[in-house]
Amino acid sequence: MKSKTLFDKIWDSHVVRSIENGPDVLYIDRHYIHEVTSPQAFNGLKERGIPVFRPGKTIATADHNIPTKNQHLPIKDELSRNQVEKLTENCQKYGIELYGLNHPKNGIVHVIGPELGYTLPGITIVCGDSHTSTHGAFGTIAFGIGTSEVEMVLATQCILQPKPRKMRITVDGELQKGVTSKDIIMYIISEISASGATGYFVEYCGSVIRSLSMEGRMTICNMSIEMGARGGLITPDETTFEYLRKLPAIPGIDDLKSSINEWRKLRSDSDAVFDRDLKFDAGLIKPMITYGTNPGMGMAIDDSIPLSDENGNKASSSFLKSLDYMGFKPGMKLLGHPVDYVFLGSCTNGRIEDFRAFAQVINGRKKADNITALIVPGSKKVEEQMAAEGLTELYKSAGFEVRQPGCSSCLAMNEDKIPQGKYAVSTSNRNFEGRQGPGARTLLASPFTAAAAAITGRITDPRVFINKEQKVKK
Amino acid sequence: MAKVKFDILESTCVPLPFENVDTDQIIPARFLSATSRLGFGDNLFCDWRYAKTGEKNSEFVLNNPDFSGKVLVTGKNFGSGSSREHAVWAIFDYGFRAVVSSFFADIFMNNALNNGLLPIVISDDLLKKLTTLVQNKPNTKVKIDLEKQTFTILSTGDSVKFAINPYKKDCLLKGLDDIDFLLNMKNLITGYENNKSLAK
Known part of the structure; x- marks a missing residue:
């Protein structure tokens, strides 16, 4: 059998059908939505007169447009208030779980997904937000989509998507004192530019990546999009499983131990081939700062x-x-x-x-x-x-x-x-x-x-x- | 999703020769509170197009009466950053039907194709030539033939083939959309779920 990368393994197991000379029909395990990029998608369903195909696989939060003071009061800005209300209406109408404003578990979609145990190794996640790449930290194929694609997933739980090429980024060496995961990813972006990974899905490897906490890994994967990558992922390991074990609940998982045993198998084959292979020495990374108007314009x-x-x-x-x-x-x-x-x-x-x-x-x-x-x-x-x-x-x-x-x-x-x-x-x-x-x-x-x-x-x-x-x- | 047909387009161009134009420039976040797809064209490139006082910035190309047309010619890595489809809606709503660059960000490219806005990739050299030509002679016309996948500068005769996914090309030529396509596959999708015990 041909050797595969972790990305190949997850992607290939989610292909419902490959269209000849066209994109793949990819099955989506989890769909995260928020107030800003979903209303037009729900309007589309309404115009077509169709329901949400699998409402249990979508979760919603209000995060982009909400105030950070006096959240118990009505939102002052009329358009923002209307948009947040629309989300509530749509979730009620279509039976979607909502962690909205003033819900005790509300938060930024890419922060609560992992906290609530929705983000798991080996699954596919999409969201109408480019920082969906965050969830790749768990060994997940996660990427941002547009509103037409949000509508597509609501209607069919699938998305039409060409398979990206694969890039491996290895970070080895000794990280200096005061240098964080944010500096690592900002350094990589400054080295390869804001479009250096466009068309690719990245796998982050190396001793330095493995030494990071889940929070640190999420910071790295989060900014994959800032170098143009479709997403980025990291092989799940003991750090991942320990994070999951500590969660109060994981929806849909009854036997975590046996799931973890399955997830241990999720890794790139040792002889898997990447379309591009980049290596960085962590010892060269200093605290980073940007000086320009795209994330590639960064320096020590x-x-x-x-x-x-x-x-x-x-x-x-x-x-x-x-x-x-x-x-x-x-x-x-x-x-x-x-x-x-x-x-x-x-x-x-x-x-x-x-x-x-x-x-x-x-x-x-x-x-x-x-x-x-x-x-x-x-x-x-x-x-x-x-x-x-x-x-x-x-x-x-x-x-x-x-x-x-x-x-x-x-x-x-x-x-x-x-x-x-x-x-x-x-x-x-x-x-x-x-x-x-x-x-x-x-x-x-x-x-x-x-x-x-x-x-x-x-x-x-x-x-x-x-x-x-x-x-x-x- | 929008069902928009595209076959042949002949038009003058609007030059925007900057690199890394991100979707925050195309449509700033403060305009994303709307719940419909319409009207975003008024705020296309808002912070470049208007001064803080609300007056038109006469130096910006959209305010220059010399330039008009349905084709936006821009620098590499166009549409980077946020996944907001509002960026494509704004460009389309303003009246553009094609964007020409040497390089597009992935999500922007998908969003454009899903809305009948044709993203055309040409070489850096041809892009440079086209941009200079349009800047010097605003009446320069280009012809885009989707069926033949050709992009031609009419005054010089420069003509190149551009790439497009055959599935997407077919959708645009016929005015079909992905959701209809996927809805027709419901049995296959349910079959996949049953196979993996996912149908919850």
């Missing part, structure tokens, strides 16, 4: 902005337009540059470990006066954990206000916008023009680096605050 925090774009073109209009938007010049250093806002949260860095890491840097220090901070847990569960571990109190006494869960300032659909021209060190995933509000200037970084900026009011190397005795969280 103590580096200088390059003099030319990725192709060595100094006069590239896109490169210069990007730096101009940021208020930066080629060759400039960013250390010490003043910052106005800090955002900790999002589906990239909104999990409990991220709030612990940020707190590790605060460590009794106070927020800088010039900083407005948005501290936004990824879910109600994370919010509860923060309170239980004393983190909420620690943040408060350092001058930080902890908000209620949601996507918040990552895409600024709600009122959590960064004002025109202001600089925000953000733990989210995109530094596009206007992403965090019209004219906002985003500097992507890890929770450590965000915390260092929050304390000093400037772009600061977080390694200054991570002393040798402290155990470094990955």
Whole structure:
């Protein structure tokens, strides 16, 4: 039998039919939906007069468009309120489980999927959101889709999809102190560019990836899309199974032990062939920061902005337009540059470990006066954990206000916008023009680096605050 | 899903020669609160097209009366970032029927094909030539023939074959959509589920 990658094995076992010269009809085990990309899909079902084919396989949450303050009050913005209400209506009408606003388990779709035990090894997951790649951390084929495809899955539990090519990214070596999974993935993207993996599905391998916690793995897989990849996955192992064992419940799994025994078989064959194979040395990775307007425009925090774009073109209009938007010049250093806002949260860095890491840097220090901070847990569960571990109190006494869960300032659909021209060190995933509000200037970084900026009011190397005795969280 | 037919298109072009144009630029997130597919064209490229005061930014190509047409000519890695199909709805609603680039992001490409907006990939060199040509002579016309899969610059005679998945090509030529196709496969899908005991 021909040797296969983990991706091949999961994909091939979900193909209902291969269309000659066309895409595959791929069966979807779990479908996550949210308020922003689903209403038009439900309208489509209504126009066709058809039901949701397998309502039990879709779960819903409201996250993108909700406020992070006073969630018990009606949403002020009329369009946002209408969109959230539409989701509730549609879920009721079609019999879909909803973890909506004010549900005790509400949160960002890519944070609650794993928390609630819906994300499992070996399955296929889609969601009308490009960061669906997050769930690949469990050894899952998970990818973002458009609204027409959401309608397709609601109508038939299947999707028409050409099979992507396969890329293997291996990270070996010794990770330096103060360097996190966020820095690893930002480094990889800066090396291969924001389109370097377009057309591929990535498998992340190597000793450094294996040493990461599930939270760290989710951060890596989450940003696969930022280098253009369809998704990214990691072979499930003891770390994965331990995470699953600790969950209060896993819907649809009666005998976890025997499931785990099955999941142990999920791995690429040793002689499996990848279309592209990349290797990185973790020892070379430093805390990272972006300087431009796509996630490929990243560098080590103590580096200088390059003099030319990725192709060595100094006069590239896109490169210069990007730096101009940021208020930066080629060759400039960013250390010490003043910052106005800090955002900790999002589906990239909104999990409990991220709030612990940020707190590790605060460590009794106070927020800088010039900083407005948005501290936004990824879910109600994370919010509860923060309170239980004393983190909420620690943040408060350092001058930080902890908000209620949601996507918040990552895409600024709600009122959590960064004002025109202001600089925000953000733990989210995109530094596009206007992403965090019209004219906002985003500097992507890890929770450590965000915390260092929050304390000093400037772009600061977080390694200054991570002393040798402290155990470094990955 | 939209059932839109596409066969032959002859049109002038609008040049937008930037790389990595992401879907947040095409349609900013603050316009995504709508629950229908219509009307997004008014806010296409909003933050480039309008000043903060709401006035038109005269330097932006969509506000330049010299340029018009149903074909958007743009830089590589167009449509990267968010999966929002609203980006395709906005481009289509504005009146474009094809986007030409040397490279598209995956999700954007699928979304475009699902809405009858034809993404056409041409070489970097031809893209450069076309962009310069259009910028200098805004009346430059191109012809897209989906059946023959050809893209032609009429004034120069440059003509290339472009790639498209045969299944998708057939759907566009006939105005069919994927959901009808999948609904006709219900027995096969149920069979797959029964085989795997998934039909819950």
